Amino acid sequence: MRIAMVSEHASPLATPGGPDAGGQNVYVAHLTEELTRRGHDITVYTRRDSPEVPHRVELPGGAVVEHVPAGPPEPLPKDELFPSMPAFGTYLARAWDEEPPDVAHAHFWMSGMAAQLGAYAHGIPVVQTFHALGTVKRRHQGKRDTSPYERVGVERRIGRSCGRVLATCTDEVYELADLGVPPRQVSVVPCGVEVDHFHPGADTGDAPTRTQRRRLLACGRLVPRKGYEQAIRALTRIPDAELLVAGGPVPALLETDPEAERLLGLADRLGVGDRVRLLGAVAPSDMPGLTRSADLVLCTPAYEPFGIVPLEAMACGVPVIATDVGGHRDTVADGVTGRLVPPGNPHALAEAARELLDSEGLRLRYGAAGRDRVLARFTWRRVADGAEQVYRRVAVGHAVPSEVA
Template identity: 75%
Template sequence: MRIAMVSEHASPLAALGGPDAGGQNVYVARLTEELARRGHDVTVYTRRDSARLPDRVPLQGGGVVEHVSAGPAKPVPKDELLPYMPGFGTVLARAWERERPDVVHAHFWMSGMAAQIGAHEQGVPVVQTFHALGTVKRRHQGRRDTSPHDRVGIERQIGRSCARVLATCGDEVHELAEMGVPPGRVSVVPCGVDAERFHPGAHSAGVPERRERHRLLACGRLVPRKGYDKAIRALTRVPDTELLIAGGPEPGQLDADPEAARLRRLAERAGLGDRVRLLGAVDPDHMPGLMRGCDLVLCTPVYEPFGIVPLEAMACGVPVVATDVGGHRDTVADGHTGRRVPAGDPWAIAAAVRELLADEPLRRRMGAAGRERALARYTWQRVADGVEQVYQQVLTGHRVSEEVA
């Protein structure tokens, strides 16, 4: 099968941890590699954000990345990319006229816009994964939402006109239904985790020396919605425990990062300056060991479209305390692989953490259950199985509709 992935701002080649580099990048990279490993011809189209980038870059695990010239060849915040999507779509149309893909898989709403422009003339079916929805972002960020005004309307149109929406969790199906996208047009296939890299025996090279009896870890992009401030406040009620926060810019650049500065001020004011450590960007090779070296992983966002971090922790055999939002509702089995707590409530976080830290046998059982759950449901092989099925269903339906026409 010839598969075109469109991921306008989230390149599988990008370094993780920046403002616009996170779970979507991982999803596109790992899914591409797994599909390529199965013999599919996979090309990822992403926006050129540097004049020095080559036109084509083979991915180590299989597949190829093509850099599309659309807008200035420099980094542009994703919320400012909308004006360049028609041009992006025109480039795709020319490429697919020369070599038609069997199916297009668009990632994020602007990718969907470009993909539908590119696929229209050739009649290629488009599968859409939103990764995040504008309705959710607007609800939680209000006036701080920097998304283009037209985002929700465009997402609604894409959801109704694409061949299939591939959602990553059940919560997204309900959100799409509220937008007018019938659940019958939506398939659910979760994100995945590399269970061979994230495992209970992960080597602890590069892990900071422990200062307290217990260690908590929070990781991801260094942005306010991740709720690290709630984790810091929770720590005021959890004695003999330290909190590591991994993510954001390189360690030497943390002093210039506004969110890092805000979190450090909060920790100092709470008297936690010696128990909260911001690590900045962590070498991906060190992340499994960093997770394995902590007692609990905290996932505290106020909203989360899916959230890969809980899967990585579970694959490492570490219990998770996660907010009861988005994909966490599917991945974290409350009382079995960790605890889910109300979003925005640091005292609920603290209570769950104290409960688990006080019971080491319970943590071991939860860790083992998390590993078992990750292997049973969330490996990239399982994810690729589901995505392949969706592609085949779309292609079968597309051929039938062409024959009827």
């Protein structure tokens, strides 16, 4: 099949861990890689954010990243890209005049706008993955939500008019139903993890040197919603442990990062500053060893549309303690591969951590079960199987929608 991946702000060329570079980048990169390996012809369309980048970049497997001129050629927060989506969609419409894809897979709501604008005149079916929904973000962030006002309405229209919604977790199906998108319009295909990269035998030689303390690890973008504050508060009740946080800017820029400053200040006020270490951006090649060096991986966001970090930990055979939200409910088997705890409850987090740290046997059982669960359900091969089924379904039964977003 000829497949167009539309990912307006999340390029597969970006290094995860930046302000707007995370799980979506990983998802697009690995799904593209796996589908290309199967012989599909894939172009990933992402916004040009620098005048220096080439128009087209070929990925190692043969897929192509095409940089779309939409808005100024400079980095912008994703929430400021909304006015540029008509130009993005117009570009796609022109590009698809000559070589229309069999299906377009849009990632994030603004990509859905652009993809439907580009696909409408050509009768190209659009599969939509939201990766995060505006209703959830608005509920948890309130006035701190910087999303455009139009977001929820656009998501509702996209969900109703696209060929099919590809949700990443069961929780999203219920959220979409509240938006008026019927469950029969939705397929659940989770995210995946690279099991040959993240594995129990990963070399820990480049990880920070261990002390006599137990090691807790948290990973992801350095933003408030990831809940690292809860992990720091929990640390006050886990006296023999250290907390490492991987993600954010490169280490040299951590001292200028507002969230890093806030977290380190909190740690000092709580008396655990000597046991909290922010690592900043960690090279993807070093993440398996860092993960494997930990006794436990903590995933503490107040909400999480999916969350790849629990899968990476489980693939390495490391137990996970995660908040009982969103995609965590699909990935972490409570009492089997780790523990689910209420969000915003550092006491419950600390209690679960102490119980696991006190029992090596339990940690080993959870770690082995986690690896088995990932191999059975969350490889990129399984993800590509699900995506292919959806693509073929919409390509065969596609009808041009009566409205576009």
